[in-house]
Amino acid sequence: MNEMGGKLMEKHVLCDKEKLEIGDKEIFQVGRISIVLIRTEDGFHAMRNVCPHQGGPLGKGALQGAALPSDVGEYCYDKKRDVLYCPWHHWDFDVKNGCSIRNPESVKVKTYKVSVEEESVVLYK
Numbered sequence: 001m002n003e004m005g006g007k008l009m010e011k012h013v014l015c016d017k018e019k020l021e022i023g024d025k026e027i028f029q030v031g032r033i034s035i036v037l038i039r040t041e042d043g044f045h046a047m048r049n050v051c052p053h054q055g056g057p058l059g060k061g062a063l064q065g066a067a068l069p070s071d072v073g074e075y076c077y078d079k080k081r082d083v084l085y086c087p088w089h090h091w092d093f094d095v096k097n098g099c100s101i102r103n104p105e106s107v108k109v110k111t112y113k114v115s116v117e118e119e120s121v122v123l124y125k
Contacts, residue, residue, distance in 0.1 A: 009113070009124040017116050020044075023081050027059035030123060035112065037121065038063060038095045040081055045095040046112040046123050047084070056088035058109065066092055066101045 012030050020026060020039040027049055028035050034049035036059030049059045066083045083092050083101055092101040093109050100107035113124040 012123045014121045014123055017119055017121050023063060025059055025063055030125065038084065040095060044114045044121050046114045047095060047098050048110040051086040051091055052107055052109060053086065053089055053091045056086040058084050058086055061085040061087040
């Protein structure tokens with residue numbers, strides 16, 4: 001147990017920090033919750049391994065970038081390796097905050113605090 005922001009949180013060691021290369025992801029079972037751990041260029045991110053659309057396993061989807069809204073006639077591809085796509089219907093989620101790329105105000109996947117402590121990746125929930 002650890003206290004963060006006045007809230008008592010459980011600490012779960014997921015893996016050695018060298019287990020995942022940049023652009024890799026792996027699914028972990030933490031209690032009764034399936035979580036996908038993703039390593040990007042700026043660190044580790046964890047989110048629930050369930051798409052809010054129809055329950056698809058997000059950890060089995062592609063980790064890519066996304067075409068973002070832009071001006072007419074302009075093509076803006078960004079967030080390289082920061083977007084996780086559901087393998088069932090290709091709903092897309094920013095791994096840093098869990099928000100949908102297409103509908104960030106209404107559609108979100110739960111994210112979890114992750115830190116690297118010594119040589120281990122640790123999740124707090």
